[in-house]
Amino acid sequence: MIGVIIITHGDLGKELLASAERILGKQEYVELIPVHVGDGLKNIRNRISDIIKDAGFPREKIILVDIFGGTPSNASLFFAKVPGVEILSGLNLPALIALFYARDNKISAKLISGIIGAGQKGIIDIKNKMLEKLGK
DSSP: OOEEEEEEETTHHHHHHHHHHHHHOOOSSEEEEEEOTTOOHHHHHHHHHHHHHOTTSOSSEEEEESSTTSHHHHHHGGGTTSTTEEEEESOOHHHHHHHHHHTTSOOOHHHHHHHHHHHHHTOOOHHHHHHHHHTO
16 A cells, blocks of 8 residues: 655645545545644654654655645655655645545556546636536
């Protein structure tokens, strides 16, 4: 199983995980790191490091962050060269659900592409889609 580390500004990650678990049920090997005002980059890096080094956590891990260039992604970039660690930004509920469905597999380009695709496909202009269906 692939471990999941969710790092977001505030409680966004906590709420996305709660929503995903309401849909899919309780998930194992998921760690949350909420980033709040005053949390230092070094402190966040240390928290990530502790999770990555934890012998009880899966060897393969995907770090999910909310936005590229923010503190969560900047802290996670220190682990970009660690074998078995992938880092994705732009976390949303469709991407998280896609990962949970497929994380019994090993990390692969196909898995990463599927997670990114699910996240992108989850963004829809609903108004225009409905107007197109109604022919207006």
